Amino acid sequence: MTHRVRMADVAREAGVSLMTVSRVLNNKDDVSAETRQHVQNIIKQLGYRPSDIARGLVTRRTGAIGLVVPDVSNPYFSEVVRGAEHVAYAQNYSVLLCNTEEDPRRELAVLQSLEEKRVDGILLCSSRLSEEELEEAISRHPAAVLVNRRLEFADEQGSVGVVTLDDVAGGQMATQHLLDSGHRMIGFLAGPPTSHSGHGRMEGYSIAMTATGVTSFSRWIKPCAPTVEGGRASARELLSTYPELTALFCFNDLVAIGALQACGELGRAIPDDIAIVGFDDIPLAALVTPALTTCRTSRHELGTRAMELLLKRISGCTEACQEIVLPTELIVRDSAP
C-alpha cells in the first residue's frame, strides 16, 4: 500500500475542489449532474474510500453502536446480537461488539473504551453493574438502551431506553403450569443472584406458589450458574436435600438441561418422577430428550426492538416509547406435559 487515496487526489484528478467531491459523496443536491457523474467516475477509477475517521472528527458522529453482552457464545445473547446487528446494518450503523464475560470490572472497561471510540450510542445487555455505576456510564454516552435490566431511579428522567422480557409473567406462567398439573413441591433453580431476570422469574414463581396456597417454599429456591454444569450441580444438591420435590422450574434452558442430566444420574424419571420447566426456548430445548417444556422468549426481537429504540433516541426522539416489555409464551413439551 503506497499511499491511501485521499479526497484531494480525487479532486485534483477530477479538476474540481475538495468541496465538490465532498458534496458528491454526501449526496448534496447542489452539484450539477454532469460534475457529479464525472466525480463519481474518478472515485471509482481511483478506488477512493472516504475516511470515517476524518469525517467523524468534524461531524462528531461515528455511525457506530457499542453492543455490550456478557458472552456472545451464549446462544441467548448471540441471537440478541444478531437481531440488533440486523437493524443497525439496515440503517447504516456499524456495531462494536464487546463481551464482558460476566465481569463487572470488564464491563466498566469496555464502556470506557466505547466512550473513547465516541460511539453514537450503547446497547447494554444484562448489565451486572450497580445502579450508580450504570447511571454514571449511561450519562457519559450520547444515548443508551438497556436490555434485561432496568434503572430504578433514572427511569422517570427518560435518560435511557429499556427493553425487557416480562420475566414475572413468564415465571408465573411456568410455575402455574406445574401447579395445574397437580405439583405442589416445586423447586426453583434461580440462576445467578445478580441476575435481574432471575429476580423477576423468582417473583413470578413466588406469586403463583403463594396464590395457590403453597407456603414455605423459599428453602426450595437455589441459586446456580446459568449453565448446563451449574444446573446439574445445583439440581443434584437440591434434590438430595429435598427428595420430596416433584418438579423443578429452572432459570433458563441450560440450567434445565443440567437438571435433566442430574435426574438421569439420580435415577429419577422425567416427567414421571419429576417434571422440569426451563426458560428461553433455545434451539437445544426441542432437541434434548425428553424435549423441554419452557417459556419462549424472542431473543432476536429483544435485539431488534432494542436497537430500533436506540436509533430512534439517537435521532432525537424524546417521546414516550422508552420502555418496552416483551411477552413470553409457554411451550409445552415432554419434560412437563
Add this chain to the structure above:
Amino acid sequence: MTHRVRMADVAREAGVSLMTVSRVLNNKDDVSAETRQHVQNIIKQLGYRPSDIARGLVTRRTGAIGLVVPDVSNPYFSEVVRGAEHVAYAQNYSVLLCNTEEDPRRELAVLQSLEEKRVDGILLCSSRLSEEELEEAISRHPAAVLVNRRLEFADEQGSVGVVTLDDVAGGQMATQHLLDSGHRMIGFLAGPPTSHSGHGRMEGYSIAMTATGVTSFSRWIKPCAPTVEGGRASARELLSTYPELTALFCFNDLVAIGALQACGELGRAIPDDIAIVGFDDIPLAALVTPALTTCRTSRHELGTRAMELLLKRISGCTEACQEIVLPTELIVRDSAP
C-alpha cells in the same frame, strides 16, 4: 451533555501544555513524576476521555479489527468470535463485528464499510467470495487473516494469513471409523456446495472409501443446507433412494442431528440399523439421544489463533507462520460406537 472535555481543557486546568497531557496519556517516560500525577488528577477530576477518533486521524491506527462471519447466532461462529475477541481485548484492540448472513453481496458491503472505518486489519471467516473478489478486498486492507478458507493464488505472496481446520484428515478419520466398524455403504451429507470445509471433508471421505476399495460411492453424496432441517430433509431423501446405506457421515453436527431425526421418522434404529457421524462437536452433540459420534474442532482456538496471527501481522511480522492448520479429534459416542 454541555461540551465534551477536551485535552485543551485538561491542559488549561492543569497549567501545562497540550503535549504534556498527551505524554501523560500515552505513558511517555519523559514527564516528571510530579507533573504526571498532577495531570492525572485533573484528568480524573474532569472525567476526561481522549478521543480515539482524533488520535486515529493522526496515528493512522484505529485499534479496531473487523471480524466478518456468516452468522453470529450460529454456535460455531459465535465461539470463533469469542476466541478472537478475547485475544483482541487482551491486546487492547476492539472488534467490529459484521454478519454477512451468507450473502456475498453483503460480505462485499461490510468489507467496504470496514475499509471506510480504517480498521487495522480484518478477520474473514468462511468467506463466500470468489478468488478475485477476495484478493481485491484483502489488498485494500492493511492486514488480513482468512479462517476456513484459503486463497489459491495469493498464498505464496504471503499477503494474507490463513487458519484452517484439517478437514481432509477429519473427513478421513470419521469415514475410517465407520469403515473400521465394518460399514461399506456410507452416505455423505455434504453441506453447501460452496463450502470449502465441505470440499475438504468430502475429499477425506473419498480417500478413505477408495483406500478401502469401495467404489462408486459418489451417488451416496448429497449436498444439504448446514442446518438441522437441511440434514433432516436430505437424510430422508438419501435413505429413501438408497435404503441399503448402513451409515451416514455428515457435514456438521446440525446436519447429523437432522439425520438422527430423519432416521427416527423412518423407523431406523441408531446405531443398529444405521450409524451416524457428525462434525464439530458442538455442545449439543453430547446432549442429543443417542449422543453423537463426531470430529471435534476447536472453534475457540480457531478464533484465538487467527486473531493472534492477525495481530502479529499488523505488528509487521513478515515471518513464515502464515498458515496454520488445526487438527481435529474423533469423539466416539453412541451414534457410531
Add this chain to the structure above:
DNA sequence: CTGTTAGCGCTTTCAT
C-alpha cells in the same frame, strides 16, 4: 523535562 508548530482528511461556513 516541557512547549511550539504543523498537520492528519474531512466538513462547515461563508464567499463568489
Add this chain to the structure above:
DNA sequence: ATGAAAGCGCTAACAG
C-alpha cells in the same frame, strides 16, 4: 453551482 478558509482533537517532529 462551486470554491477558499478555518478547524474538528489530537500527536509527530522539532526546539528550547
